[in-house]
Amino acid sequence: MVAFQLTIDCADPEAQARFWADALRYRIEAAPDGFPTWREYWLSVGVPEEELGKGDCCDSIVDPAGEGPRIWFQQVPEGKVVKNRLHLDVKVGGERAEVPLETRRERVEAEAGRLVAAGASRLRVLAEPGVDHYGVVMRDPEGNEFCVA
Structure with missing residues (x-):
């Protein structure tokens, strides 16, 4: 390792x-x-x-x-200007094979709400009809993008 x-x-x-x-x-x-x-x-x-x-x-x-x-x-002295080249994924929903999509969605929304209260902001939802995925793209207090899924 x-x-x-x-x-x-x-x-x-x-x-x-x-x-x-x-x-x-x-x-x-x-x-x-x-x-x-x-x-x-x-x-x-x-x-x-x-x-x-x-x-x-x-x-x-x-x-x-x-x-x-x-x-x-x-x-660092310079501010963030463009989209991150690397971002963190906060994984709270659970595994697709084990947790239904609706339960994963509820978990993601609860965590996104908790992080908004901590200073993050929501950008957009990652969900499409027929796709077994739900996530929320967010920004930390300095504007760095991350995902909750």
Whole structure:
């Protein structure tokens, strides 16, 4: 197995980390042992204060079960301009062979509603007559597209 981290460029890493921790049911990654905050850790290894932005520098999330990848939100100066070349799919509906389409639709809609309350916005529904699929395309608080299916 190859270990990897997913890195997402953004304007406000702490806000994105909080949103995605909620969306994916991850948790904010704790600062290294001996440091009450990530800011204090980064300062201790020589990262200049002006590079740290605001807050405690809580800019990464981890899967509490240790199965999914670590996700780091990297602050960048430029804003999002075009459609993502990579996006996350939040899978909540269940498997086609095991869960009826109507139940999957209800689960997807419930999750989409929860994520709207957390700061996401809906773009469009992915459903066509005769196709055994239901999903919702959404945007996170900074406009990055993702799907709930």
